[in-house]
Amino acid sequence: xxxxxxxxxxxxxxxxxxxxxxxxxxxxxxxxxxxxxxxxxxxxxxxxxxxxxxxxxxxxxxxxxxxxxxxxxxxxxxxxxxxxxxxxxxxxxxxxxxxxxxxxxxxxxxxxxxxxxxxxxxxxxxxxxxxxxxxxxxxxxxxxxxxxxxxxxxxxxxxxxxxxxxxxxxxxxxxxxxxxxxxxxxxxxxxx
Amino acid sequence: xxxxxxxxxxxxxxxxxxxxxxxxxxxxxxxxxxxxxxxxxxxxxxxxxxxxxxxxxxxxxxxxxxxxxxxxxxxxxxxxxxxxxxxxx
Numbered sequence: 001x002x003x004x005x006x007x008x009x010x011x012x013x014x015x016x017x018x019x020x021x022x023x024x025x026x027x028x029x030x031x032x033x034x035x036x037x038x039x040x041x042x043x044x045x046x047x048x049x050x051x052x053x054x055x056x057x058x059x060x061x062x063x064x065x066x067x068x069x070x071x072x073x074x075x076x077x078x079x080x081x082x083x084x085x086x087x088x089x090x091x092x093x094x095x096x097x098x099x100x101x102x103x104x105x106x107x108x109x110x111x112x113x114x115x116x117x118x119x120x121x122x123x124x125x126x127x128x129x130x131x132x133x134x135x136x137x138x139x140x141x142x143x144x145x146x147x148x149x150x151x152x153x154x155x156x157x158x159x160x161x162x163x164x165x166x167x168x169x170x171x172x173x174x175x176x177x178x179x180x181x182x183x184x185x186x187x188x189x190x191x192x
Numbered sequence: 193x194x195x196x197x198x199x200x201x202x203x204x205x206x207x208x209x210x211x212x213x214x215x216x217x218x219x220x221x222x223x224x225x226x227x228x229x230x231x232x233x234x235x236x237x238x239x240x241x242x243x244x245x246x247x248x249x250x251x252x253x254x255x256x257x258x259x260x261x262x263x264x265x266x267x268x269x270x271x272x273x274x275x276x277x278x279x280x281x
């Protein structure tokens with residue numbers, strides 16, 4: 001039975017078909033929420049909220065986007081709503097720090113081949129965790145969807161309901177902010 | 193004579209390349225830039241490395257069984273949790 005047939009049965013209230021859809025996407029939704037929220041309990045809340053919405057609103061799914069995109073949109077919105085509801089105020093990167101040209105002109109240390117630049121290096125891992133945790137929500141979401149989840153520009157735009165051009169701009173800024181954060185670490189090592 | 197491109201244009205090319213959205217002509221232009229501009233090459237390499245490191249840091253976790261169990265309970269679908277599509281009548 002293909003996914004379309006399972007969706008049709010789930011729409012009619014078949015609990016077995018609904019559970020198949022949950023099994024199909026639950027791991028990806030949980031990981032998406034975890035990456036945006038960086039907290040396991042909150043990721044679980046989003047997971048439950050997402051599938052409650054998916055099942056309750058299945059009849060509104062019209063097939064214009066893929067089912068996966070539709071589920072991801074619900075999950076992303078749930079994660080962002082939780083972030084806002086909890087009024088998480090982190091020390092975000094300032095917009096000025098994200099100016100592409102400024103970022104390009106600064107930080108000329110080439111650490112890309114540095115033997116310490118790998119994820120087993122706990123300092124680097126900690127630095128990445130910090131950077132991702134403090135990255136502004138609108139940049140982080142695009143970065144997670146595009147670079148971590150591997151979605152296309154079009155899919156990301158569809159999920160976030162923004163233009164493809166906007167996705168590209170946010171992605172550029174996110175990458176630069178993260179890269180700058182890591183570059184600072186290597187500059188400090190050179191200076192120190 | 194090689195075409196000179198400004199920083200903004202270089203950034204756009206680098207970004208497009210990282211997005212795999214470059215056409216062949218733009219790709220050649222980018223290679224030219226990376227060959228002739230050390231700063232640009234460093235920028236490109238460090239951005240690329242940043243994305244790789246973040247990807248490795250964020251590798252997907254399995255859904256813990258207790259979380260999966262609570263999910264199915266919340267949805268009222270516990271009975272169907274372990275059924276496959278082959279069991280679908």
